[in-house]
Amino acid sequence: MRIRRSGLATGVLLAVFYLTLLPFVAHGVGMIGEGLWQGAARRSYLFADGENVGNAAMLVHILAGTFLVVLVPLQLLKGLRLKYNRFHRMMGACLVVLALITGLAGMSYISLRGTIGGPLMSAAFFLYGLCLFTAALMVARSAMEGDRAGHWAWGLRLFWLALGSWLYRVHYTLWYLLTGGLGSEPDFSGPFDLAQNFAFFLPYLLAVQVWIARNRSAHQNALITGS
């Protein structure tokens, strides 16, 4: 009965998550469409005429990032992981590659073009990219070494980092609904914007760290590697 109830709760959470994800994914697909169009620079500030490397970096970034955020929740489903271990490993490899590509393409874009919010936003997003990149590498490394506690901890960090881009938009949506956009400016220079540069990933990483410290002992034995 308890298992059935927790399964139901997970199902409801996933359904709500995917519903809120729909506009985000639609936006990503729309931006890819815009980017592939000849006059992309006239349609979005993310693209510039004749700057093919930066434009390609942004297209690859959005494509990989969208797949990452859509797929990453499935990796945490315990039922799937225990019953279909081979699927978990294949999906894990895909997620690591997607996270590496998303982070690398995003950091390349920042190095080439900066961001709409200026140096502070560029630095914060670059740091976010570095965190995502590092977490992806460490998840893969701990899996290969059979380090269960490490794999669990880095997997949790990667999960929250992979959701960061979505959380950023969730924060803005809720804030605009609640306050009409208090402290937020079109050029991202308002106090709310400045805080958001870091608030979509650092507090979550901190909370995850506390969770890891409290629950680490339950994840000490060796990683299951059989399929």
Ligand code: HEM
């Ligand atoms: C994790 C999944 C991610 C997804 C789904 C994603 C998706 C997107 C999308 C759709 C845009 C276009 C936004 C717009 O239309 O204004 C964008 C922009 C951008 N992303 Fe990501 N992203 C992700 C992660 C990251 C990471 C890790 C970095 C850091 C390296 C990053 C850096 C950027 C930058 C710098 C921009 C342009 C910001 C601007 O100047 O407006 N993103 N991303």
